[in-house]
Amino acid sequence: GNSVTQMEGPVTLSEEAFLTINCTYTATGYPSLFWYVQYPGEGLQLLLKATKADDKGSNKGFEATYRKETTSFHLEKGSVQVSDSAVYFCALSDPPPDKLIFGTGTRLQVFP
């Protein structure tokens, strides 16, 4: 079945460092790909998405490119802030009926 694999955490960075969180997927067909962020004690918020190959999703300085050839959707940010500390989930939508399938999440800790 369809699945998502994320790099293990936690990822620990100093403020202003470059961030990469790896995500690869297995899917039949052409899923949409998402990154969600979860702050402590909260639900998930959509960070960015891409719906077809070579699309780049971006938001709040974060970017991810849908790479069909490598089945990847790695999350990047050029300069992280302490406020970016959270758990990041990669997900794909499994059509139909478009339920989201999540990776296990990667905890990011940013220190001043």
Added chain:
Amino acid sequence: NAGVMQNPRHLVRRRGQEARLRCSPMKGHSHVYWYRQLPEEGLKFMVYLQKENIIDESGMPKERFSAEFPKEGPSILRIQQVVRGDSAAYFCASSRTTGTGIEAFFGQGTRLTVV
């Protein structure tokens, strides 16, 4: 425009009791999804419902768990005879429709503790 509302935020039940978790989707949303998050794990899909219909329950345990989304009122996830292994955060999400790239909006979750 209120987001997805889940209640209660925290629920404590003794083993053998019933747990009822409620989810009110965003206004205009007719699709509801339930997910379970175990400590330090990702979210596992449980069930997808539209008004009065269960569309996909492939992630629901076969016993003790049930879900409904009536014509009026919130969606309910019901867990009968809870056991310690049911302790988790349960998240509800809603969407306006389905289709490529449709965004699902999540509630803040209900944290169930079974003692």
